[in-house]
Amino acid sequence: MTRKQLTEQIFRKRSYLCVGLDTDPEKIPNHLKGHTDAVFEFNKAIIDATQDLCVAYKINTAFYEAQGVKGWEVMERTLQYIPKDIFTIADAKRGDIGNTSSQYARAFFETIPFDSITVAPYMGEDSIRPFQSYEGKWAIVLGLTSNAGAMDFEMQTFVDGDHLYEKVLSTVAGWGTPENTMFVIGATQASSFRTVRAITPHHFYLVPGVGTQGGSLKDISEIALIKDCGLLVNVSRAIIFASEKEDFAAEARAIAQQYQYEMDGYLKKL
Numbered sequence: 001m002t003r004k005q006l007t008e009q010i011f012r013k014r015s016y017l018c019v020g021l022d023t024d025p026e027k028i029p030n031h032l033k034g035h036t037d038a039v040f041e042f043n044k045a046i047i048d049a050t051q052d053l054c055v056a057y058k059i060n061t062a063f064y065e066a067q068g069v070k071g072w073e074v075m076e077r078t079l080q081y082i083p084k085d086i087f088t089i090a091d092a093k094r095g096d097i098g099n100t101s102s103q104y105a106r107a108f109f110e111t112i113p114f115d116s117i118t119v120a121p122y123m124g125e126d127s128i129r130p131f132q133s134y135e136g137k138w139a140i141v142l143g144l145t146s147n148a149g150a151m152d153f154e155m156q157t158f159v160d161g162d163h164l165y166e167k168v169l170s171t172v173a174g175w176g177t178p179e180n181t182m183f184v185i186g187a188t189q190a191s192s193f194r195t196v197r198a199i200t201p202h203h204f205y206l207v208p209g210v211g212t213q214g215g216s217l218k219d220i221s222e223i224a225l226i227k228d229c230g231l232l233v234n235v236s237r238a239i240i241f242a243s244e245k246e247d248f249a250a251e252a253r254a255i256a257q258q259y260q261y262e263m264d265g266y267l268k269k270l
Contacts, residue, residue, distance in 0.1 A: 020236025095120035146186025146209030187215020211238030
């Protein structure tokens with residue numbers, strides 16, 4: 001999916017919501033747990049309930065890989081079920097030497113055709129380039145994450161005063177373009193968003209951490225929105241596990257509507 005196609009969807013739906021399909025089999029409603037295809041049935045219901053309110057779905061591959069071959073099959077069928085005009089993200093956090101990254105890119109852009117994949121930049125340019133070589137596909141590079149462990153490395157300071165995450169953003173931005181590279185910027189890092197936007201003024205960000213983790217949609221939107229939006233705000237647990245009962249899809253939709261309504265208000269200010 002191109003940037004133009006993504007932004008057209010954002011302004012048509014008045015939303016920059018990404019729904020995370022981080023489906024933990026232990027957390028799905030009890031009435032589905034006995035189903036032979038419980039995770040897929042759960043995902044279908046969530047997609048049916050939210051597809052007009054969001055512009056992206058993020059599949060955290062760990063929840064599917066943990067189930068072995070069946071999990072991979074469910075992930076692939078879930079991807080196929082998502083409407084083709086909605087942006088899809090493989091949250092796989094891959095990144096290895098060039099020839100290995102090339103195979104990861106083939107796996108997630110060809111065999112299982114996601115629009116994008118999250119990647120780790122630690123091993124350098126040759127580990128990222130293969131993901132940037134596919135037309136209409138995106139590398140979403142870890143920049144400043146929302147977990148507590150971000151302090152261990154990402155916030156470390158160089159002698160020139162820059163943090164490691166700032167070096168990552170400025171360096172990786174030079175490898176690709178705003179048409180094929182996004183950055184993961186955690187919503188719990190709101191105090192750093194002005195710095196992030198100054199370094200990468202034209203890039204899209206995938207923003208996890210809103211909802212259960214406590215990030216503020218208001219703060220992020222007011223600081224980081226750009227002319228064509230430039231944000232995909234991911235909400236996972238707060239939407240998909242809004243209810244443990246048979247009304248889980250309706251409750252998921254209600255929460256997604258709240259986010260979409262708030263996003264519409266911020267988009268009107270652009």
